[in-house]
Every structure is written in structure tokens, then in C-alpha cells.
Amino acid sequence: MLPENIPTVTVTARYLTPDGRPMSGTVEFRPPALLTHAEEDLFLGGPTRATLDAEGRISVVLPASDAPGWNPAAWTYTVTEKLAGLPRGGRVYQIALAAAVPAVDLADIAPADPGTPQYVAVPGPPGPAGELGPEGPAGPAGAVHSVNGHAEADIVLGAADVSALAAASAGAPGGVATLGTDGLVPAAQLPAGGGAVASVNGQTGEVLLTATDLGALTQAAGDARYLALGGAPVASVNGLTGAVTLAASDVAAVPAGEGVLLAGPQEIAGAKSFVTPPSTKAAPATADQLTRRGYVDAVSSAGTWTPSSMGFSGWAFDPAVSSASTPQYCINGWVYLIGVPLHAPTTVKNVVFYIPGYVGGTLSVSSYAGLYTDTGTRVGLTANLTTLIKQTEGTTVVCPLAASYNAAAGNYWIGLVVNGPNPSNSGPAFLRAASVGEAPGGSARMPGKFIRHGRLSTTGQTSLPNSFPTDKVVADSNSIWAALS
Known part of the structure; x- marks a missing residue:
């Protein structure tokens, strides 16, 4: 197989007898004795034979004879026809195959007359364009067809035709002035009086005018009366120029009547919220005046002890x-x-009990106190009570929560579970209130309201639950005293 870089030409032909029957035989294509293609490191030689098929046809692919790289550079194929039924078998002739014609039929290039040379050259592609020839001689001058719109045979132009003044008008009345050798208009061409200024503001001779002569201000008078450019101390007011009228919003102020006065009576409409509650040292003088918490506490708790009085x-x-x-x-x-x-x-940090007496050492580590919301969610838990309740004959026991709790206003339960001691005599005693009835009288309430003293219906607990359903709270006869701090 030939290298791809060598262009080829497909040669076809068909041979028939005069009555249309396919001929038989071969057609041989032979290059010169031996060709060399240096770029492809190739030698090419020997014949290529194409055998006529059943229709008398041949088709063969041959290297183009004008492809670059051949040595010799110019060569042709020798075509030898060896056909049955022809004297001497057929013809022998030369052909050249151009790469620019990739397909050719022998009928188009084979010699038709045996008397002509046995060589047919196939036209190659057109060569490059040649260089431009020298410039030809200049042609004759063209004729003038018109001048400033005049097309007659003999044209005579006047000053008006070229938008000029007639020479006779130079220096003449009604014409134009001319310049003398000094570059000035001669006096003879000036109007009567010589063109000189007779007076200036009523003055003659060498006139020197002052501001007064012109009805003008002197520099000092002008500076005193008017501002110099850039001399105005105020260029704009809050970004406004011209006749400026400012509103409260222009100076980031509150319109009159909308601000809260620091002194004097004033009615304030609408709800107001204070980041820091207002304070006062004065007691209210009328029933509808606001007042301070200390006053309310003093009045409402006058003569009584409150939790805050005891630090709770x-x-x-x-x-x-x-x-x-x-x-x-x-x-x-x-x-x-x-x-x-x-x-x-308030922030709750401790649960507090009063223990009237305790022999000590009987509580197990399954004893705890904790804090619950009124929905039954535990929000605080102490360490086990063995570390908090010691032997005593009466003391206030402070049980710290593991973490303080920011409690909103509302009702809370202190949960308590005790394990270990004999409930009759060896456990810690807890201060309590009266416990008359199945549920203590101190826990009296309307149906469905918060149970002040109760317990969970589930028994046998060794810890405090994380939460409990509030419908599982049973009103109980216990009325243990406890506090939060």
C-alpha cells in the first residue's frame, strides 16, 4: 500500500468490440525503470497490470506522476494494451497522471490516431499569476466642460463670478478700504473727522476715567457692599441651597408637640415601651398614678412577713x-x-427545706429534690440528699440545683423523693402545715386548679422523673414546707 502522503489517480477504461461484446486481456502501466521518493524512503518500479472484467472494464489506482518528491521529477507511464483479437495485442503509449485530476478515463487521454505521438499530457492546475507589467504612458489631457457654471466656448469671468469685488471699488466711496504700506487704512479713505474720538464721557484730550465717571463703585465700596465670589460663609444648609426653609426632619428633630417633655404636664397618646423601666422616689398622690415597686411592696405587705423578707x-x-x-x-x-x-x-438556684430533726446516715443515694414547671417538666435537680441533709435537731437545709434556672412568673412544684430510712422514726423529718382531711386544708382549691400539695400516683421511684402528666398528680395529705431561692 502506498504511503498516504503520495497523491494517487484512479484510472478507468472499458473495451468493447464493434458489436458491443466485452473484450478480454490486460492493460499494463509501467513507470520508468526505478523511481525514488526520498521523503517516504521509497523505491517504485515494475508494471501494474489491470485485467479486463466481464464487462471489459478496468479500474486501477496509480501514484500521480507530478507529485512532489519523485526522482526523476518529471516522468510518464508507459501504457501497454494486450487485448485479445487485436493485431499485436494493442497499443503502447505514454500518459502523465496529474494529482489535480484524481480520476481519469483512458478514453479521454489515450491517442486516437496511431499516427500521432504515443504521449498524452494531462493538463495540470493553473500556475501562479505573473508580476504586474510597467505602467503605460499618460493619456492626453481631458477637456474642460465648464467654469463656475459657464459652459460657452469662450468663457470670460468677472469679479462677481468668483464672489470678489471689482478692482475699481478698492479705496473708492461705496467700495472697500485698502491698506497702506504701514498696514493702516489711509486717512483719505476714512470718513470726515479723521475717525478720531472727539470725547469720552464729556472729556477730551488724554482721558482717564474713574469709577465715578462711569457711575460704578470703587473696589473698596464694592467689597463693602457685596460678597466676593467664594466669600459667603455659608454655601448650603443641610444640603439645601437658595431660599432654605428647614423642617424638623431636616435637622433630625422631632416636630413640636411630638416629643416627651422633661418638665411640665403633657398627655401622651399610644402605648409606650421602656427598655429600662422608669423610676421615681415619689409616692403616688392619686389612685391612677403609676408608682414604684418598693411602695407597692411596703403597702401590700405592711406588717407581714414575705418570702423576700427571709431571703427567699x-x-x-x-x-x-x-x-x-x-x-x-x-x-x-x-x-x-x-x-x-x-x-x-427570678433566677432559681436552690431548693430549701426545714428539717426539725434527723438521726443522720439513713438516706440512700436514691433520694433527690428538684424543680418542676406547672406543666410537669423538670427544670432543676439537686445532688442526692445524702450529701445535703445531715444529722440535726432542727435546721434550714439549702439544696443547690445542679444548674440555675431562669423562672418566669407562675406556679412551680418542688419534687421530693426519699429512699432508705424507716418512714416512722429514722428518716429526716420535714416541716409541714396542718393536714386535716385526706387532702390538707391548706391545699384547698377550685376544681381543675393547681394542686398545691400532692404526689405522683406511681410509687417505688428511685429518682425524679424528667416529666410527668399533670393529670397523674394526686392531692395528698402531705403539706411539706419548702422554698426557692
Whole structure:
């Protein structure tokens, strides 16, 4: 197979007898003895034979004889026809195959007359254009067809035809002035009087005018009366120029009547919110005046003890009204709930009990106290009570929560579960209030309201639950005192 870089030509032919029958035989294409193609490292030689097929046809692909790289550069194929039925078998002739003609039929290039030379050259592609020849001689001058619109044979132009003044008008009245050798208009061409200025503002001779002569201000008078450019001290007011009229919004102010006065009476409409509550030292003088918390506390709690008086945030009840002789002993595994109201938001850090007496050492590590919301969610838990309640004959026990809790105003339960001691005699005693009836009288309430003293219906607990359904709270006869701080 020939290398792809060598262009080829497909040669076809068909041979028939005069009555249309296909001829048989071969057609041989032979290049010169041996060709060399240096770029492809190739030698090419020997014949290529094409045998006529059943229709008398041949088709053969041969290298183009004008392809670059051949040595010799110019050569032709010798075509030898060896056909049955012809004297001497057929013809022998030369052909050249041009790469520019990739397909050729022998009928188009073979010699038709045996008397002509046995060589047919195939036209190649057109060669490059030659260089431009020298410029030819100049032609004759063209004729003038018109001048300034005149097309007659003999044209005579006047000054008006070229938009000029007639020479006779130079220096003449009604004409144009001319210049003398000094570059000035001669005096003879000037109007009567010589063209000189007779007077200036009534003055003659060498006139020197002052501001007064012109009805003008002197520099000093002008500076005193008018501002110099750029001399005005104010260029604009809040970005406004011209006749400026400012409104309250232009100076980031509140319109009159819309601000709160610092002194004097004033009615304020609409709701107002204060980031910092206002304070006052004065007591209210009328029933509809606002006042300070200290005044309210002093009036509402006058002569009484409050949780804050004792350092508590809230308590179940005043410990002074507790039962004088009967403490509360807790049954193992019961979860007791002691209600404590908080009337203001506060941070709860401790649960507090009063222990009238305890032999010590009987509590197990399954004893805890905690804080619950009125929905039954635990929000605080102490360490086990063995580390908090010690042997005593009467003391206030502060039980810190593991983490402080920011409590909103509302009702809370202190949860308590005790395990270990004999509930009759060896457990810690808890201060309590009166416990008359199945549920203590101190827990009286309307149906469905918050149960002030109760317990969970589930027993045998060794810890405080994370939460509990509030419908599982049972009103109980316990009325243990507890507080929050």
C-alpha cells in the first residue's frame, strides 16, 4: 500500500468490440525503470497490470506522476494494451497522471490516431499569476466642460463670478478700504473727522476715567457692599441651597408637640415601651398614678412577713404557720410535690427545706429534690440528699440545683423523693402545715386548679422523673414546707 502522503489517480477504461461484446486481456502501466521518493524512503518500479472484467472494464489506482518528491521529477507511464483479437495485442503509449485530476478515463487521454505521438499530457492546475507589467504612458489631457457654471466656448469671468469685488471699488466711496504700506487704512479713505474720538464721557484730550465717571463703585465700596465670589460663609444648609426653609426632619428633630417633655404636664397618646423601666422616689398622690415597686411592696405587705423578707424568692407558705408538733416523714419511693408560686421572674438556684430533726446516715443515694414547671417538666435537680441533709435537731437545709434556672412568673412544684430510712422514726423529718382531711386544708382549691400539695400516683421511684402528666398528680395529705431561692 502506498504511503498516504503520495497523491494517487484512479484510472478507468472499458473495451468493447464493434458489436458491443466485452473484450478480454490486460492493460499494463509501467513507470520508468526505478523511481525514488526520498521523503517516504521509497523505491517504485515494475508494471501494474489491470485485467479486463466481464464487462471489459478496468479500474486501477496509480501514484500521480507530478507529485512532489519523485526522482526523476518529471516522468510518464508507459501504457501497454494486450487485448485479445487485436493485431499485436494493442497499443503502447505514454500518459502523465496529474494529482489535480484524481480520476481519469483512458478514453479521454489515450491517442486516437496511431499516427500521432504515443504521449498524452494531462493538463495540470493553473500556475501562479505573473508580476504586474510597467505602467503605460499618460493619456492626453481631458477637456474642460465648464467654469463656475459657464459652459460657452469662450468663457470670460468677472469679479462677481468668483464672489470678489471689482478692482475699481478698492479705496473708492461705496467700495472697500485698502491698506497702506504701514498696514493702516489711509486717512483719505476714512470718513470726515479723521475717525478720531472727539470725547469720552464729556472729556477730551488724554482721558482717564474713574469709577465715578462711569457711575460704578470703587473696589473698596464694592467689597463693602457685596460678597466676593467664594466669600459667603455659608454655601448650603443641610444640603439645601437658595431660599432654605428647614423642617424638623431636616435637622433630625422631632416636630413640636411630638416629643416627651422633661418638665411640665403633657398627655401622651399610644402605648409606650421602656427598655429600662422608669423610676421615681415619689409616692403616688392619686389612685391612677403609676408608682414604684418598693411602695407597692411596703403597702401590700405592711406588717407581714414575705418570702423576700427571709431571703427567699417564694415559699409554699409562711413557715410560722406550720404544725407545731407533727413533722412529715416521707414514704420510700413516693414522689412528693410541694407547690410554690413565683410572682415575678427570678433566677432559681436552690431548693430549701426545714428539717426539725434527723438521726443522720439513713438516706440512700436514691433520694433527690428538684424543680418542676406547672406543666410537669423538670427544670432543676439537686445532688442526692445524702450529701445535703445531715444529722440535726432542727435546721434550714439549702439544696443547690445542679444548674440555675431562669423562672418566669407562675406556679412551680418542688419534687421530693426519699429512699432508705424507716418512714416512722429514722428518716429526716420535714416541716409541714396542718393536714386535716385526706387532702390538707391548706391545699384547698377550685376544681381543675393547681394542686398545691400532692404526689405522683406511681410509687417505688428511685429518682425524679424528667416529666410527668399533670393529670397523674394526686392531692395528698402531705403539706411539706419548702422554698426557692
